[in-house]
Amino acid sequence: MSIEKYTWDGQDAKVVEKIHAKILDMLTSGESINYIALQKKPAVTLFPDSITLSNKRIFLCEFAKLGLATNFEIFSWHDIKDISFKEEIFGSKVTVIPFTGENLTVDYIPKVQARKLYQLIKEALDNMQDAKSSPKEKETPLSPPLHVPHPATPPAPKAITFDDEESKLPGHFAPAMDRPAPAAIDPPVIPTRPAPKEEEDDETTKKLTRLKNLFDRQLISQGEYETKKAEILRDL
Structure with missing residues (x-):
């Protein structure tokens, strides 16, 4: 992978390559390196300290034992309270302030790189603060209830008076309640068949x-x- 984008502010390419390789092995899914700042002391330093920023964490790297060992201090953005830096004669002193624990300081960071660190870290903290303060889900305004008109009450039926002239017209039928009760109809009389007469005895x-x-x-x-x-x- 090209490391040219991490050497634009005067970083030593060989040291950046070494630190970049170590950080790559520690990245999580979806994490990427954004910036690498290297310590630059007045005397020649073969294994300088460094600060690496990813989109999720801050890596403070310190070489020890002539570069045979490396000490890392790693913070998630949620663990960082603030960052400060102080410009001095030889570079700047950058201090990372966590919510808990001691502040961590790396000195002799070139001024251009220190300003870049400050800018990127402040932006990351501000974005994280905005994400916390804004609601996770925007509440969808409730639509006003639709006004459903009630069905019009049907007019009351007009009372029918059967004294009107209409009721006297031919073919007009009065309601059943006003009709005379039909006369009782006697059941039909079924004639009974006379019992067959016994045949008269013959002479014999x-x-x-x-x-x-x-x-x-x-x-x-x-x-x-x-x-x-x-x-x-x-x-x-």
């Missing part, structure tokens, strides 16, 4: 009946009854 039956009566009254004998009965039946 009469003869047999009289013959049986004579036998029952013992006026004739059993033989006479049987003989006479056979004669009657033979005549059929």
Whole structure:
């Protein structure tokens, strides 16, 4: 990755490259480096201190043990209360003021770089403050309730008087309440069929009946009854 944009204010390209590589390994998702400021002492310094700004944090880097070790102080923008710097004869002294803990100061920062640090950090803090003060979600103004007109009350029905001339016209029917009750209708009389008359006994039956009566009254004998009965039946 090109580091030219981090050397526009006179930073040492070799030191920026080394610090840039270390910071890249610590970036989180969506985080990017915005600016790198390097300490520049009057004497030659091979491993200067530095301040690196990302869009989420501040990295204060200090080389130790001839560059074999590196100490980092890392702050989220939410942890920073303010920043100040003081211009001196040889560079500026930049102080980062956290909400908790001690202030951290890096001296001998070139004046141009110190001013740039101050500008970028102030902008980041102001933007964060604006985000906190503004509501997360704008309240949507409620629309005034729609006026729904009530349906007009239908006019009361006109009372109908059946003494009017209209009621006397042919074909006009009066309401059921004023009509005379219909006369009761007797149920239709269903004529009953006369019971069929028993067929008159024929002559043969009469003869047999009289013959049986004579036998029952013992006026004739059993033989006479049987003989006479056979004669009657033979005549059929």
